[in-house]
Amino acid sequence: MGTPTTPRTPLAVVRDHVADRSIRDLGLGLFLVALVVSGLFGGWAQARDATPGLTVGEPVGTAPVEITVVEAATSMDLGVWGFGPTDGRYVVVVADIRTENDTSIPALQLRDIMRLRDLSGIAPVGVSPDRAPEDIPARLVVAADGTPLQDLGPGMTYRTWFVWQQQPGAPEPEQITVETYSMTWRRSNVDDTMRWFDPSVTARGDVPVTMTLTAAAP
Amino acid sequence: MSTSTRNRVAGVLLVLAALAAGRFLDENLPAGGDSLRPYDRHGLVQMAVPTRWADVEAVRVSGAPQVIDRDTLAVSPGLWVVVEVNATPHVDPFTIGWAELRGGDGRTYSRGRGSLLCSATNPGLTAGCVVTIEAAPESLPGSSIALSGNAMDQRADDMAVIDLGITQEVVDHWLTLTDPLEVPLPVTGGQP
Incomplete structure (x- = not known):
């Protein structure tokens, strides 16, 4: 009759099993585990784009700015300071914007609440020429008086022109893909101040482009 | 072991x-930030508020939905508030460098599209300053204007916080104005 052996713990069983395996076997094992686990969540298939659609006339309630796209238009001359006759073309998204934040939203952050997708020939006005077209921000103009929109104060709705500039020769768009962005209020890692950071897409939609800018102030 | x-x-x-x-x-x-907060020196319109950097007095407050500021029309979806201020600097040859409007409802408005102009000055000489800020009408009753001498950094220094004396009746009247309000220019020696 032999001496009774102490039951081994599951950890010990795994350790003994793994200890005499080659690196190749271990790598293969890890790959198979990853494959099985990822398979439970859809495998390597292209993830479905879950970005909500953007509809003209319907507000997108993003933090910190609520955005209602009204229309899109092109023009060779917006007739306001800084947007006179151009050899290229202005592409304008007209939108009503509003914040219910307790403090004004700085102009620098407002530039990041809207982007255009897949529009060719956007001129990098005021930004580095190396910047990708989809990362070029608009310049913002108050529709009511044609002055540049600076900080956005709480509780007021501004009809705003989001203006991009197309280079000469770029094809005139019949519709454009507009994206709206939200941001997060957090402490800066650099200077410890609280600011809006990390723009992320909240809605995306195609907006037909008209030949004339018709939307007046609200 | x-x-x-x-x-x-x-x-x-x-x-x-x-x-x-x-x-x-x-x-x-x-x-942290608390230890560097500005020192608020409170006052009322037409009352001199002594600060480390200047004696500050708001002399006049007006408002309208539209203003003409140095020949440029500016239309607000809310109301423009125009504050004329006299400031006599103590130490530096400049006066007010920064302003924000603190609403009676707790909301804060940066100067944004508004303007802040002061006449030239020297220590001991009163300068006139004109500040314009736009704000939602519901924020204006009970609101104050905060004024600092430093345009870039308002921390750890005196700040004049002046109750503008705006009531709901005043706001209702400003909302009825259809003609643009002409923003006055700053005057050396103080606003008339």
């Missing part, structure tokens, strides 16, 4: 304890 292992563990524990102590001190000592 051998001596060297014990020393290693003790070293790691000491480092962790030092990190925890640093975190505790950082979060609990008054060394």
